[in-house]
Amino acid sequence: MLEITRGSSPLVLGLPHTGTHLPDDCAARLNPRGLAISDTDWHIHDLYAGLVDNVTTVRTTIHRYVIDANRDPSGVSLYPGQNTTGLCPLTDFDGEPIYREGQEPDEAEIARRREFYHAPYHDALQAELDRVYAIHGFAILYDCHSIRSHIPFLFDGTLPDFNIGTNLGTTCDASIADPVASICEGAEGYSSISNGRFKGGWTTRHYGRPEAGQHAIQMELAQSTYMIESPPWAYAPEAAERLRPHLKTILQTLSDWRPQ
Template identity: 25%
Template sequence: MNELKSVTFKPTDILQDPFRIELPEQHLAPFLFNAPHSGRCYTQEFRQSSRLTEAELRSSEDAFVDKLFSKAPECGAPLMAANFPRAYLDLNREPYELDPTMFKEPLPSYAKSSGARVGSGLGTIARIVSERKEIYREKLGLQEGLDRIDSLYKPYHQALRRQMAMTHVEFGYACLIDCHSMPSRVLRNANPSIRPDIILGDRYGTSCHASLTSAAKGILTHLGFKVDMNRPYAGGFITQHYGRPIKGLHALQIEIDRSLYMDEDTLTPVAHFEELVTLFGTFTELLMQSASDAMLPSAAAAE
C-alpha cells in the first residue's frame, strides 16, 4: 500500500506534469475514464500560502479515485487524471467561476463572479475546503489565478476534448465516465438500510443515453453496491459540458462513498483496497461490454 501514500512534489512539478493519460494497448470500446479531483501534488508554495495543514487541504480530494479505476487501461479504455489538487484548481467548474473577494484586483468582465458555487467558496479556484475552512492567509493576485487557469485548466480540458474526439472518430460515439468520491457525512442522515454506496449522475437523463445509465446501475448493483441516482449529485460542469447524447457524446458521473475505501480521518486506504480495485475493474470491463449502437448520434437523434 505504500504507493498510495501522499507525496509532496516540487513547485515546478504541476506545471511540468499537470496531468496524465494512461492509454490502453488497444482501445477496445468507446469509453474514457476521468479522475479530475484525485490529484495529490501539493507544492511548497501552495502550502505556504495556506492557513491550513496539508491534512486539512487534502480533505477536498477525491483521494485514490484514480487508483480505484486504475484497471481501465488494462480493460481497453484510457484513464485521465489530474496531478494537481482540487483545492488548487477545480476542473469540474466553468473556467472562470471566480470569487471576487479572493483577489486583490477586480475580476475581468468575462468572469462568472456570482452563483451558488462561487458564493459558497467552491469556484474554479476554491476559497474553502470541506467544513468551510478558509484556504488562504491573504488575498491572491489576480494574475496568479488567471495563470492557474491558463497553465492547468485549459490544457487539461483541451486534452480531455481531444480524447473524446478521437474516441468519437474511432467508434462513432464516446462515453465519458467522470469518477469522483463523496464524504460519508453527506449521507449521514440517510436510512442505513437504503443509504447508497454510489450515486450516479446523468443530469437527470440529459447527459447520456439511458442505456448507459441503466447498464452502470445494473452492473454496480450486481456487484453488491447500493446505487442511487442524481441526488445530491447530478453531475457537475464536466458531465454537463461533455454530455451531448444527440451528437453521440455521453457523460456519466460516478460518486463513491469515501468510507467504502479509505479512512477519512487519516486519508489512508482500507485493508481490502486492492479487492475494491479489482471490483471496479470488473465494473469497467462489464460496462464497456454494454456499449451499443443506441448511443450512436443518429440513434440518439431519432429518439
C-alpha cells in the same frame, strides 16, 4: 501535471480530483488546513487501475485547491442555493478557510490558474474523446470521483455508496445510465442513488452531448467503501477488493456498449 494513458475502446476515464500536487507559489498562500488537502479524491486512480483493458485515462496531478478541474471555468455555481466550493476554492468541504489571511487569489491569479491548470486538463480530455470518437463513431466519458460519506456542510445525513450523475438524464443515453444504475442497485451490501446530491459536475454536463454521440456519466463514490475517511486517509485493501468487482462490471458494460 497531466497523466494520460491511451486505449482503443470508446471509454475514457476522467480523473480531475486525485492529484495532490500544490505548486510552490500556491502552497505558500495556504494555511495549515489548506496544506492538509483533506478534500482529495484519495486513491481513486489506484482503485480503478487495471479493471478493464483498453480504456483511456486522463488525470491531472494538480490538487483541487489550486483550481478545481470539475468546475465551470466561468465560476458559475453548479448547485445554486446549496453549499459548494468554487473554481478556486476559498474553503474546504467543512466550510473552513484554506488560505492565510489576505492571501486568497484575486481575479488575475484565478485567470492564470485557469490558463495553466484547468484548460490543459480539458484540452487533453477533449482530445482523447475526439480520438476514440474517430475510431468508434461515439465516445463515453466516465468521470471518477469520491468524497467523504458524511459532510454536514455539503449534505445532510450519510451519502449513499454509489452516486450516479447524469444531470437528470441529459448527459448520456438511457441505455448507458440504466445498466449502470442496475449494477449499483444489485451490488449486495451497497447503497446507490441516481441524480441525488451529486448530479454530475461541470465535466459531465459540459461533455455530455448524447445527440452528438458523446456521452458522459459521473460516479461519486463514498470513500467509506474503499478507504479510511480520516487522516492519513489510508487505502483499505480488503474493502477496496470487495468494491472493485462492481466497478469492473460497470466499466466493462460501458466498454461493450454500442448505440442501437
